[in-house]
Amino acid sequence: MEQNQSKGPLQGVTVLDLTRVVAGPFCTGWLADMGATVIKIENPGDGGDHSRVSEPVVNGVSAWYAVLNRSKQTVTLNLKDPEGKALFLELVKKADVVTENFRPGVMDRLGLGYEDLAKVNPKIIFASVSGYGSYGPYSQRPGYDVISQGMGGIMSLTGFEDGPPTKVGTTLGDITAGMNMAIGILAALQCVHTTGKGQKLEVALVDSVFAMVPFEFLLYSITGKVPPRRGNHYNIWCPYGTFKAADGYYQLGVGTEKHFQLLCNVMEKPELIEDPRFTDHIARMANKGVLYPIIDAWAAQYTVKQVAEQLNAVGIPCSGVYDLKDISEDPHFTQRDMIKTMEHPQIGNFSYVNMPVRFFGTPLVEPRAAGDLGAYNESVYTQLLGLDEEKLKQLHEKGVI
Amino acid sequence: MQNKNCGPLAGVKILDLTCVLSGPFGTSWLSDMGAEVIKLENPNGGDYTRKSGPFINGYSNYFATVNRNKKTITMNLKDPKAKEMFFELVKQVDVVTENFKPGTMEKLGIGYDVLKKINPKLVFASISGYGQTGPYAHRPGYDVVSQAMGGIMSYTGFPENGPSKCGPSIGDITAGMNLCMGVLAGLYKAKTTGTGERVELSLVDSVLALTTQDYIDYGHTKILPQQLGNGYSLWCPYGSYKAKDRYYSIGVGTDKHWHDFCTLILKKPELEHDPRFAGPLDRVHNRKEMDEYVNAWAQQLPAAEVVEQVNAVGIPCALVYDFADIEADENFTVHRQMIKTMHHPEMGDILYINNPLRFTESGLKEPEPAGTLGQYNEEIYGKYLGLTPQEVAQLKENGTI
Numbered sequence: 001m002e003q004n005q006s007k008g009p010l011q012g013v014t015v016l017d018l019t020r021v022v023a024g025p026f027c028t029g030w031l032a033d034m035g036a037t038v039i040k041i042e043n044p045g046d047g048g049d050h051s052r053v054s055e056p057v058v059n060g061v062s063a064w065y066a067v068l069n070r071s072k073q074t075v076t077l078n079l080k081d082p083e084g085k086a087l088f089l090e091l092v093k094k095a096d097v098v099t100e101n102f103r104p105g106v107m108d109r110l111g112l113g114y115e116d117l118a119k120v121n122p123k124i125i126f127a128s129v130s131g132y133g134s135y136g137p138y139s140q141r142p143g144y145d146v147i148s149q150g151m152g153g154i155m156s157l158t159g160f161e162d163g164p165p166t167k168v169g170t171t172l173g174d175i176t177a178g179m180n181m182a183i184g185i186l187a188a189l190q191c192v193h194t195t196g197k198g199q200k201l202e203v204a205l206v207d208s209v210f211a212m213v214p215f216e217f218l219l220y221s222i223t224g225k226v227p228p229r230r231g232n233h234y235n236i237w238c239p240y241g242t243f244k245a246a247d248g249y250y251q252l253g254v255g256t257e258k259h260f261q262l263l264c265n266v267m268e269k270p271e272l273i274e275d276p277r278f279t280d281h282i283a284r285m286a287n288k289g290v291l292y293p294i295i296d297a298w299a300a301q302y303t304v305k306q307v308a309e310q311l312n313a314v315g316i317p318c319s320g321v322y323d324l325k326d327i328s329e330d331p332h333f334t335q336r337d338m339i340k341t342m343e344h345p346q347i348g349n350f351s352y353v354n355m356p357v358r359f360f361g362t363p364l365v366e367p368r369a370a371g372d373l374g375a376y377n378e379s380v381y382t383q384l385l386g387l388d389e390e391k392l393k394q395l396h397e398k399g400v401i
Numbered sequence: 402m403q404n405k406n407c408g409p410l411a412g413v414k415i416l417d418l419t420c421v422l423s424g425p426f427g428t429s430w431l432s433d434m435g436a437e438v439i440k441l442e443n444p445n446g447g448d449y450t451r452k453s454g455p456f457i458n459g460y461s462n463y464f465a466t467v468n469r470n471k472k473t474i475t476m477n478l479k480d481p482k483a484k485e486m487f488f489e490l491v492k493q494v495d496v497v498t499e500n501f502k503p504g505t506m507e508k509l510g511i512g513y514d515v516l517k518k519i520n521p522k523l524v525f526a527s528i529s530g531y532g533q534t535g536p537y538a539h540r541p542g543y544d545v546v547s548q549a550m551g552g553i554m555s556y557t558g559f560p561e562n563g564p565s566k567c568g569p570s571i572g573d574i575t576a577g578m579n580l581c582m583g584v585l586a587g588l589y590k591a592k593t594t595g596t597g598e599r600v601e602l603s604l605v606d607s608v609l610a611l612t613t614q615d616y617i618d619y620g621h622t623k624i625l626p627q628q629l630g631n632g633y634s635l636w637c638p639y640g641s642y643k644a645k646d647r648y649y650s651i652g653v654g655t656d657k658h659w660h661d662f663c664t665l666i667l668k669k670p671e672l673e674h675d676p677r678f679a680g681p682l683d684r685v686h687n688r689k690e691m692d693e694y695v696n697a698w699a700q701q702l703p704a705a706e707v708v709e710q711v712n713a714v715g716i717p718c719a720l721v722y723d724f725a726d727i728e729a730d731e732n733f734t735v736h737r738q739m740i741k742t743m744h745h746p747e748m749g750d751i752l753y754i755n756n757p758l759r760f761t762e763s764g765l766k767e768p769e770p771a772g773t774l775g776q777y778n779e780e781i782y783g784k785y786l787g788l789t790p791q792e793v794a795q796l797k798e799n800g801t802i
Contacts, residue, residue, distance in 0.1 A: 009586040009587060009589055009590035009598060010586055010589060010590075011590075011593075012593055013589070022614075026613070030582070034586050050655070054635070055618065055635055055682070056617060056618045056621045056622065058621060063617050063621055064614050064617055064618075067613070067617055068613075114761075131717065132732070133737055133759070135736060135737075136732045136736035136737050137731065137732050137736060138719075138732055141712050141717070141719075142652075142712070142715055142716065142717040143717050144639075144652035144654060144717040145652075146633065146639055146640055146641070146650045146651070146652045146717070147650050147652060147717045147718065147719045149650065150641060150648070150649070150650030150719050150720065150721040150722065151650070151719040151720065151721070151722050151727075152722070153722050153723065153724055153727050154567065154568060154569060155631075155641065155648075155650075155721050156568075156721065156722060156723035156724070157567075157568025157569055158557070158558075158565070158566075158567050158568040159558060159559075159562075159565060159568075160558075160562055160565075163559065163562065164630075164631065164641070164643070164648060165631075165641065165648055165721045165723075166557070166558050166559070166565065166630065166631060167557075167630070167631045167640060167641060168553065168557050168567045168571075169553055169555075169556035169557035169558075169612075169615070169626065169628070169629075170553060170556075170557075170611050170612050170613075170614070170615060171614065172567075172571070172611060175610075175611050175613065176575070176578070176611075179575070179578050179579070179582065180578070180757055180758055182582055183430070183578065183581045183582050183585065183758060184758045184760070186581075186582060186585030186586055186588075186589065187408075187409040187410055187434045187585055187758070187760070188409050188760065188763075189585075189589055190409060190410055190413065190585060190588055190589070190592075191409035191410070191411075191760075191762075191763055193592050194411065194412050195763075197762065198762075199409070199760055199761055199762035199763060200760075200761040200762070201758060201759060201760045201761065202759050202761075203757055203758055203759070204737065204757065206719075206732075206737075207737055207739050207757035208757050210727065210733065210739055210754060210757070211574075211739070211754055211755075211756065211757040212569050212571055212574045212575075213568070213569040213754065214426070214466065214467065214574075214753065214754045215422070215463060215467075215569065215570065216568065216569055216724070217724055217740075217752075217753070217754050218455060218462050218463055218466060218751075218752075218753065219455055220724040220725075220728075221724075221728075221751070221752040221753075222455045222457065222462060223455070226723045226724050226725050227724070229568065230568070231562070231565065231566070232554075232563075232564075232565060232566045233566075234545070236453070236454060240543075240545055241545060241566065242549070242554075242563070242564065242566065249549075249563060249564055250549070251545045251546050251548070251549035251550075252545075253541075253543035253544075253545045253546055255543060256449075312537075312540045312541065315541050316541065317530065317540070317541045317542055317543040317545070317546045318546065319540075319546045319549050319550045320549065320550070321549040321550075321554050321555060321564045322549060322550050322551070322552050322555060323552060323555035323556070323564075323625050324552050324555065324612070324615065324616055324619040324625055324626065325619070325623075325625060326552075327550075327551075327552050327609065327616075328619075328620070331535075331536055332531065332535045332536050332537055332605070333606075333609065335534060335535040335536065336532050336534065336535045336603070336606055338606050338609055338610070339616075350617070350620055350621060351616075351617075351620040352613070352616065352617050352620065353609055353610055353612060353613050353616045353617075354610070355610065356579055356602050356603070356606035356607050356609070356610040357579050357582055357583040357586070357600060357601075357602045358532075358583075358600065358601050358602060359583070359586065359587065359590075359598055359599070359600055360513075360598070360599035360600075360601075361590065361596065361597070361598045361599060362590055362598065
């Protein structure tokens, strides 16, 4: 999967990206991986996107910003300035997509809402991401990932039965909202092909988190009982979750009855197959107090690696529980191109997690680290709007760019 | 928003061979967005989840919702006559999706190399546990394994409990989301270049892709992310706390938030520049002391009042919701339409979680529950292959469909 020469499946798509912090930039980072030209517009007056100072900072530059905004062309533009607004509308004429994550209503107040943009480019796709969405009782509330995890229901399902609702380690709300925004933009691009018209679309962090719990919600809607937290185990399958081997934790996934039979054979306890206490998932869940010690006694003789090899060899899903060091040392992730290295003029070489979708015909583009504030002003404004050096200098002095 | 009944993907045709959760979840979103999804099952029982609970009147609610809008047909891909029919369908669709074990499609003689000769514009998308390449490609995969190996468990939860699983099946769900993205980017490429695309992705990679910022931090410092329970590595107070009656989430992210939190909420302006708390990383470092101040203020207040007060000064804050809370909040049911009802002939009205994308022009398709095994055989084989009802009945008797 050579990323080197490829221009990606989205070659030819131009995105004007006004988003900041995580959710929006994550989305446009993936669009850039897939070959879209992403012009990241930042405010010249206030230092730009505040994730420019987010940890980890190396040699005075944020590595997080550099990764999130990889392969984008960073330009500055003051959208409150009338001349800045006019320049923005000129750019909109040349673009396919505008992305933004201001508080709902801000773009309208700037005179740059969807209706305004559609007047100059009826094919434009206007994509917004916000904490709660642009309508509904909470649309004016400020939102963060932590809020979406709390309100989207996922915390109520994560953690142990006797413990508190628990947050997922990563910023799940931001990341999945970004993914949804990318899906929405791609679907709208398809619609432009068939209808010739653009449209406005939006995603919310809270909705995006809630959309990840469809199955648990069904259980609730049928039984009327709020599902309990199951720690590292699962509501309907057993044994399905985390167990311990001689040197650490491993994951075991018994989904079908065949899996359970295979497990009994690997443990050299074929008599358990016919044991009435273990005939199906429900019976095994009721008798997990008997079953888990049997599994643990067997696994205690082996390392995690040996357990995983034995179980996978017969077709039962199993793996170690990896931390990020294990991941960086396992050839799977390098062979899959999931961990890539990028070169940054200030930071040097550093590695990051790649987008996970693989295109065989048009692989992802080779990444470039994000540029300094306004690094692409000259090339973007010259090439797209035909401005000359003198004009650029003027705009810069006036604080327009 | 859903009543426009076409969706941005109206006109796109998908032949869907996926089963269980990850693939069907992805194609259900594509169907929400208006694509015609033909779900092809083996005549001998079909998708395994038809037999998975929760059941109503003997029908799987899980299956009905995750396969909503799909036209279910049967076909025995090992039957030579069926294979001819399959090729005829491939000529007429835009996308084929599958989540067999890597190599299965090739063994059946219907791999991408064969299908692209029949339809050069075809987008062929695969999901698997570990991917089509890499050392674990042949291993069986489940959500539980992807959460373990994708690194997310290693820093979710509280240290005393060991690595902790996210409650819902986020490996399956995010892989399904990535499938949508890959298919849509592939369609864009097919439209613009005239040649199709082979797309693939894995559950493990999809989970790892959620850890972005934490991985970059690790890559730079070689310090593994800690299990911070309901806290966060960069900001504090940022996480969940307990008020008098229940848990709430709060996010103090910016310096302004911190200033307002000290002066307007805690009413302790002296804390703002206290060296223990002055910067976000100081507060993370002295989290225990910081949390004591937060708790001293909120422990005596009802959580609803905490949420009101904190949002009123512009700091993100919300209750930690379980499903009963979500169902009782009109934000989800009325305004955002995240919970919808569909009518099933056997099960009656069933509730499900809606797709979180909102398209203002094309809307989402009004949902219909999944059909019974082979319910759409006559319609689809009639429309695509020109077969008469008698011919369809004969094929069924022969075991071809």
